[in-house]
Amino acid sequence: MTKIPTLTLVGAGPGDPDLISVKGVKALQKADIVLYDALVSTELLNYAPVNVQKIFVGKRAGIYTTPQTDINTMIVAYAKQYGNVVRLKGGDPFVFGRGHEEIDFAKAAGLATVVIPGMSSITAIPTSLGFPLTKRGINESFWVVTGTTRTEELSKDLYLAIQASSTIVILMGLSKITDIVRVFTSAKKEHTPIAVIQEGTLATQKIAISTIAEIEKTIQVREISTPAIMIIGEVVNQHPDAWVNKISTQMWIDACNSGCSGMTCDF
Numbered sequence: 001m002t003k004i005p006t007l008t009l010v011g012a013g014p015g016d017p018d019l020i021s022v023k024g025v026k027a028l029q030k031a032d033i034v035l036y037d038a039l040v041s042t043e044l045l046n047y048a049p050v051n052v053q054k055i056f057v058g059k060r061a062g063i064y065t066t067p068q069t070d071i072n073t074m075i076v077a078y079a080k081q082y083g084n085v086v087r088l089k090g091g092d093p094f095v096f097g098r099g100h101e102e103i104d105f106a107k108a109a110g111l112a113t114v115v116i117p118g119m120s121s122i123t124a125i126p127t128s129l130g131f132p133l134t135k136r137g138i139n140e141s142f143w144v145v146t147g148t149t150r151t152e153e154l155s156k157d158l159y160l161a162i163q164a165s166s167t168i169v170i171l172m173g174l175s176k177i178t179d180i181v182r183v184f185t186s187a188k189k190e191h192t193p194i195a196v197i198q199e200g201t202l203a204t205q206k207i208a209i210s211t212i213a214e215i216e217k218t219i220q221v222r223e224i225s226t227p228a229i230m231i232i233g234e235v236v237n238q239h240p241d242a243w244v245n246k247i248s249t250q251m252w253i254d255a256c257n258s259g260c261s262g263m264t265c266d267f
């Protein structure tokens with residue numbers, strides 16, 4: 001039976017392989033070929049049949065290993081050759097993931113398309129760590145802002161978000177931390193609590209908690225690198241341990257220097 005050339009876009013979740021959906025797993029089991037991104041756990045590839053090719057097409061820290069135009073072309077060529085191309089993308093495929101561009105391209109080439117949502121890092125990481133993005137009486141919304149736009153700049157939407165009482169979540173912002181601090185400081189919000197989490201939901205997860213004024217130092221001490229997500233706002237103080245309330249940043253830094261790691265830190 002001839003297979004219908006299909007693109008199945010699957011959200012892999014935030015990192016922990018157990019956080020993919022059941023529907024995502026079933027799609028992988030039916031894959032004829034898999035193209036996967038950098039933030040995807042390679043453990044998930046085990047759900048695809050053994051004889052199926054699994055091709056890495058990701059990027060790391062802004063360095064593209066495979067240009068998007070090549071990925072689009074590969075999707076169409078492989079779908080015509082093999083049938084069902086499963087495109088496994090980190091988090092949710094329609095959140096800062098160029099997933100919709102791939103769907104547009106595939107549809108224009110006559111492919112059938114299926115989209116399976118994923119758990120985005122935006123909500124999964126804060127929730128898994130005990131940070132509520134919203135809390136009654138504290139805020140009424142949360143904003144999600146990119147730290148790196150198409151032109152590699154900090155999004156101007158941050159200037160709007162900062163005017164509200166909202167929690168602000170910043171993705172792809174670590175390389176712009178100095179600019180982010182400047183924006184908050186100019187708005188006299190340098191005492192706002194912030195948490196920066198690297199490799200959230202994974203065993204390698206690291207976290208830096210501080211205020212905007214001191215976060216650059218804390219990031220340095222904790223040796224936080226990409227991929228990282230930032231949670232900014234009063235909700236950071238709502239963490240059960242409420243570190244920002246209980247201890248000074250210097251105490252946090254001293255404790256971290258003496259060997260405690262991430263959320264297992266207990267003062």
Ligand SMILES: C[S@@+](CC[C@H](N)C(=O)[O-])C[C@H]1O[C@@H](n2cnc3c(N)ncnc32)[C@H](O)[C@@H]1O
Nearest residue numbers: 015091092095120121171172199200227228229
């Ligand atoms: C290109 S965006 C893709 C977002 C993804 N589609 C999602 O819904 O989570 C990649 C950025 O998401 C954030 N991110 C994704 N997974 C992460 C993780 N496990 N830990 C920390 N940050 C993560 C980082 O800011 C990273 O630079």
